Amino acid sequence: MRSDSTVISCREEDKAALREAVTSALDAILDSFHDDSAFSGINPYELRKSISKLAFLPEHGEGWDAVLHSLRTDILPHMLRTWSPSYMPHLHSPALIESIAAELIIAAFNSSMDSWDQGPAATELEVRTIRELCKLLGYGEGSDGVFTSGGSQSNISAAIALRDRFISEHLGWDVKKRGLPDDFRKLRIYVSEISHFSFDKGSHMMGLGYDAVVKLPADHQERIDLEKAEEIIRRDYEAGLCPFLIAATIGTTDFGSIDSVQGLRKIADRYGMLLHADAAYGSGAVLSSYSGRLGDLSLADSITVDFHKMFLLPISASALLVKDGSVLDAFQLHADYLNREEDEEDGYINLVGKSLQTTRRFDALKVYVSFRMRGRDGYRKIMDTAIGNADYFYSRIASDPDFIAPIKPELSSVVFALKGGDDRNKAARRKLLAEGIVIGQTVFSGRTMLKFTLLNPVLTHEHIDMLIERIRNA
Ligand SMILES: Cc1ncc(COP(=O)(O)O)c(C=O)c1O
Numbered sequence: 001m002r003s004d005s006t007v008i009s010c011r012e013e014d015k016a017a018l019r020e021a022v023t024s025a026l027d028a029i030l031d032s033f034h035d036d037s038a039f040s041g042i043n044p045y046e047l048r049k050s051i052s053k054l055a056f057l058p059e060h061g062e063g064w065d066a067v068l069h070s071l072r073t074d075i076l077p078h079m080l081r082t083w084s085p086s087y088m089p090h091l092h093s094p095a096l097i098e099s100i101a102a103e104l105i106i107a108a109f110n111s112s113m114d115s116w117d118q119g120p121a122a123t124e125l126e127v128r129t130i131r132e133l134c135k136l137l138g139y140g141e142g143s144d145g146v147f148t149s150g151g152s153q154s155n156i157s158a159a160i161a162l163r164d165r166f167i168s169e170h171l172g173w174d175v176k177k178r179g180l181p182d183d184f185r186k187l188r189i190y191v192s193e194i195s196h197f198s199f200d201k202g203s204h205m206m207g208l209g210y211d212a213v214v215k216l217p218a219d220h221q222e223r224i225d226l227e228k229a230e231e232i233i234r235r236d237y238e239a240g241l242c243p244f245l246i247a248a249t250i251g252t253t254d255f256g257s258i259d260s261v262q263g264l265r266k267i268a269d270r271y272g273m274l275l276h277a278d279a280a281y282g283s284g285a286v287l288s289s290y291s292g293r294l295g296d297l298s299l300a301d302s303i304t305v306d307f308h309k310m311f312l313l314p315i316s317a318s319a320l321l322v323k324d325g326s327v328l329d330a331f332q333l334h335a336d337y338l339n340r341e342e343d344e345e346d347g348y349i350n351l352v353g354k355s356l357q358t359t360r361r362f363d364a365l366k367v368y369v370s371f372r373m374r375g376r377d378g379y380r381k382i383m384d385t386a387i388g389n390a391d392y393f394y395s396r397i398a399s400d401p402d403f404i405a406p407i408k409p410e411l412s413s414v415v416f417a418l419k420g421g422d423d424r425n426k427a428a429r430r431k432l433l434a435e436g437i438v439i440g441q442t443v444f445s446g447r448t449m450l451k452f453t454l455l456n457p458v459l460t461h462e463h464i465d466m467l468i469e470r471i472r473n474a
Pocket residue numbers: 091149150151152153155195196198249251252253278280281306318
């Protein structure tokens with residue numbers, strides 16, 4: 001590739017340079033796919049040593065061919081291959097093929113979502129996408145949302161915006177302008193004991209601290225125990241604390257268990273609280289034949305939806321949806337250099353006013369491309385395969401004397417263990433990692449457990465059978 005080309009442009013030589021860079025990178029990616037293992041098995045010390053030896057910022061640029069050669073030999077062979085049927089440790093999915101092409105479009109145009117003049121089509125398509133997503137999840141008129149960098153940012157944004165709304169309505173206090181009210185130490189957020197840690201991080205960032213996050217006990221199905229939850233909230237309320245938010249997890253990180261939105265809505269209403277649904281994981285099931293398992297998410301005041309989990313879109317892609325769009329005013333600020341009010345009065349939408357971020361990626365494009373290309377039936381097949389594979393795997397090991405599997409899956413994750421104790425399970429996972437099979441590990445009731453997070457739609461029952469034998473013998 002000619003190195004006198006810098007950025008892409010309408011000049012033929014720059015188009016040729018882009019074409020060459022992209023096609024040669026694509027060849028390098030495809031050439032690195034030798035077999036369907038997930039990982040080369042290299043140990044961390046060897047990999048660190050080889051990466052530490054790479055040239056980094058040479059005095060004179062080495063050119064594309066040298067960089068490509070290094071990518072081929074030093075980096076790509078040790079990339080984790082998310083598309084492998086032997087990769088299942090995390091809520092970390094392979095990417096749909098068309099969405100990888102969409103990523104190229106996103107990078108080529110490099111739109112930014114903060115102001116209309118940085119992404120006219122991007123802004124209008126995100127607005128349309130948010131409107132359609134609100135409909136899909138059952139929200140009506142007045143709802144709104146914004147794309148974010150991931151489930152953590154969606155959850156934290158929800159907690160901030162709902163806190164401001166609660167304090168404004170209940171205490172007549174403007175947090176945005178005046179900061180936290182004097183009694184802020186009484187504010188409490190209620191989440192499942194197995195909720196995602198983004199609520200703790202968010203509470204820290206909100207100036208409330210970890211102590212403001214009350215962990216509600218989970219029942220034998222790993223869902224919030226509604227009776228105990230109400231007891232805890234009532235006790236806090238009567239003690240003069242200020243419970244303002246409950247977060248239901250719609251698909252917990254390990255088990256995929258689903259808290260009852262209906263039950264938590266009732267509790268929230270009894271104590272004048274707001275309700276968030278963290279459906280970062282489970283929202284994908286809205287397009288499955290099992291959507292009834294999610295409950296009525298539209299009962300929540302806000303919903304986190306991650307597209308880089310069950311929806312199989314490249315990182316990052318998440319949205320925060322809110323039932324009452326005006327709660328996103330928490331993030332509205334005007335700057336003369338960016339989002340002038342006079343432009344907005346004339347119809348130019350500046351999405352920076354709904355977001356924690358300023359510069360922001362055009363991730364909505366990936367949702368548009370894959371939703372339109374696959375349709376409801378295409379996505380239904382993908383989601384049903386993931387959930388069906390979890391059912392199959394669970395049914396296989398639940399009746400196998402070498403394994404224990406404490407909870408029947410509701411989504412696509414199964415937590416299980418080999419009988420024989422923590423060390424046997426830890427050793428099995430490490431051994432498989434070195435063989436290119438990457439499975440998860442977690443703790444349940446104080447015991448080390450293994451975990452399959454099944455997102456990959458190409459995974460077959462035969463492959464699952466093979467994995468069971470590999471784990472048994474590891
Ligand atoms: C239930 C749940 N919520 C939120 C998150 C955070 O999402 P992200 O990693 O996109 O920030 C995760 C991540 O796994 C999750 O499992």
